Amino acid sequence: MVSSEYERRIAARFATFDQDGNGYIDREDFSTAAKRLLAEFGIAARSDKGQALYVGAEAFWQGMAGIADRDGDQRITREEFVNGAVKRLRDNPDRFAEIARPFLHAALDLADGDGDGAATVADTARVLGCLGVQPDLARAAADSLDADGDGKVAESEIVTAFARYFTVPE
Numbered sequence: 001m002v003s004s005e006y007e008r009r010i011a012a013r014f015a016t017f018d019q020d021g022n023g024y025i026d027r028e029d030f031s032t033a034a035k036r037l038l039a040e041f042g043i044a045a046r047s048d049k050g051q052a053l054y055v056g057a058e059a060f061w062q063g064m065a066g067i068a069d070r071d072g073d074q075r076i077t078r079e080e081f082v083n084g085a086v087k088r089l090r091d092n093p094d095r096f097a098e099i100a101r102p103f104l105h106a107a108l109d110l111a112d113g114d115g116d117g118a119a120t121v122a123d124t125a126r127v128l129g130c131l132g133v134q135p136d137l138a139r140a141a142a143d144s145l146d147a148d149g150d151g152k153v154a155e156s157e158i159v160t161a162f163a164r165y166f167t168v169p170e
Contacts, residue, residue: 007082010081010082011078011082013081013165014078014081014082015132016131016132016133017029017064017076017081019032019033019036019132020032023077023078024075024076024077024078025064025068025075025076025081026061026074026075026076027058027061027065027074029061030057030058030060030061030103031054031057033057033130033131034053034054034056034057036130036131037053037107037110037127037130037131038050038053038110040126040127040129040130041110041111041126043110049106049109049110052105052106052109053103053106053107053109053110055102055106056102056103056104056105056106056107057103057106059099059102059103060099060100060102060103063098063099063100064076064099067084067099068080068081068084069084070084094163096162096163097159097160097162097163100159100162100163101155101159104155104158104159104162105155105159107127108124108127108153108155108158110127111123111124111126111127116152117154117155118152118153118154118155119152119153120151120152120153121139121142121143121145121146121151121152121153122142124142124145124146124153124158125138125139125141125142126138128141128142141161144161145157145158145161
């Protein structure tokens with residue numbers, strides 16, 4: 001049985017994925033996140049970066065569905081998320097990072113304005129905002145991702161933190 005505190009924390013994370021607020025996570029939620037990111041950074045969907053983002057979103061959806069969609073209806077309910085995906089992944093955050101990496105790589109690439117392989121803290125906060133994180137929390141999270149204080153967030157920093165966030169221990 002999952003503790004109520006753990007369940008409460010995970011429910012908030014579920015809401016991050018449920019982009020349209022309809023009570024379940026599906027392929028459209030990942031597509032919506034991609035569309036928001038492309039609009040925020042002014043990148044065309046048909047561009048190489050746009051296509052990479054959509055491919056990453058689809059890979060992320062497929063990975064999540066494969067782990068959490070227990071009834072095969074192509075939707076992940078809150079219960080499936082809490083009792084399925086997170087429960088199965090919390091002991092293996094590297095697996096979650098593997099599932100999320102293509103999407104996060106592509107999202108970071110959108111935000112990497114100078115092509116140096118990292119996004120500024122401000123642009124990382126913009127990415128988080130597009131994914132549904134409240135502005136003040138997005139900025140605080142982006143600041144904390146900049147572990148070395150250079151004003152940039154690299155892929156390794158964001159993938160590791162993202163995996164930890166969604167696979168929090170009890």
